Amino acid sequence: MIASVKGTRDLLPPETRVWNRVEAAAREVFALYGFDEIRTPALEATELFVRSVGESTDIVHKEMYNFTDRGGRSLTLRPENTAGVARAYVEHALAQAGRPWKLYYIGQQFRYERPQKGRYREFRQIGAEVLGPADAATDAELLVMLFDFLGRLGFTGLSVSLNSVGTEATRPAYVEAIRSFFSSNEKTLGDDDRRRLAENPLRVLDSKDPAVQDLVASENFPRMVDLLPTLDPAADAHHRELKALLVASKVPFKENPLLVRGLDYYTRTVFEVTAAGLGAQDAILGGGRYDKLVADLGGPRTPGIGFAIGEDRLVDILPEKFRKEAIEGARRVAVIPLERADVGESMTLAESLRKDGILVDLVTAAKGPGHGLKVAKKTGAALAILLGQEEREKGIVNVKDLARRTQESLPRLGLAAALRARL
């Protein structure tokens, strides 16, 4: 047997119904906010991720599926989708349109990691990006849209963690402050945190080491939000305006001065939503502003902000009501011809019912009515229509309610309406 490759999985019915409903809700909500879909290739030049996601990240130096193609090009299966969107923005000179671009995507991403709960090598993300505007209202609107979407899925009690990590201009000063703080506490740092401090200092704020967590939570630990008013008054004003807008829009958020993001391109606003029930991988979505990314990719200096939702994780903790409704879906009718001679008539009947908008599953190859009913029940039909010689001659059908175990004879004329009343 050939099995699916490590860290990938098949999504089978009826689970695919749930995924489809989630994606349909995303498309619906995002459209309401003026977003359009963008589809970028799963395969990109390796250089794209090196320059955007950043060489200091694990994603780039050990988690990418990259290979050299037959033409000698270094290609990579995208580990995230923001870089691809930014690349397309530059490549197609979208800046020339003189308008903000509000884009969303739904698609597979690939990272070569050890799989665990909520973490796969092939996973799906639903994301949105706004390219152009840099004002706080853009950030706020994006989060309003996000919670509109989450609310539609039935999530309650979720809240977004919010922080500002400053800009490219202020980052070095902040990193310096972090390093000097730890210079006196270096011995409490483990190997991982020592490495972080050297390679990607902001990540130390994310440490799971209790001793380090205590230090980071202590009063004299430098926090970006505290430094912002002096280091970068504009970013500080942006941050404060965003918070005010979120309060006004009733977006549930919590300030978290220790929140940082793993990707190098984030500036100013960063946010994350975590949820219970996902084990150690508890972030269902993350995002932030990336005001320098487009310029880094050779485009015109264009600010941007976006989020990416881990669809696999989202589906994993989806409220039961939404999941149930998606799986049960529209109620269906099974049409069961009793004999071979009844198949033609059954197909005609099925077609006419479908024209009236009824979901019909024609059960062919049934070995007798008993077997046909069994199959109908197993495929989840609500009603079963039995059609044989006797029914054909009388111009009726026998309709069984599979849940109630009742049967009644109904005339062929006006059958669709009669069925709809029973579905």
Next chain:
RNA sequence: GUGGGAGUAGCUCAGUCGGUAGAGCGUCGGAUUGUGGUUCCGAAUGUCGCGGGUUCGAUCCCCGUCUCUCACCCCA
């Protein structure tokens, strides 16, 4: 890349102190050839994850490996 747990029938699992395996559910056939879910009878399940070692003999012990799973790392 590191560490823990697990791999036996389609599914959930039991079992053999080393003598090539069983239950329930499901599937298939029949009782009932135009009416299912109840009941009864019968049948098929499977290189016991894969490879090697020890042994007269390994599903069981040992080693390796793969996959799943949880955690670290990292992140959605």
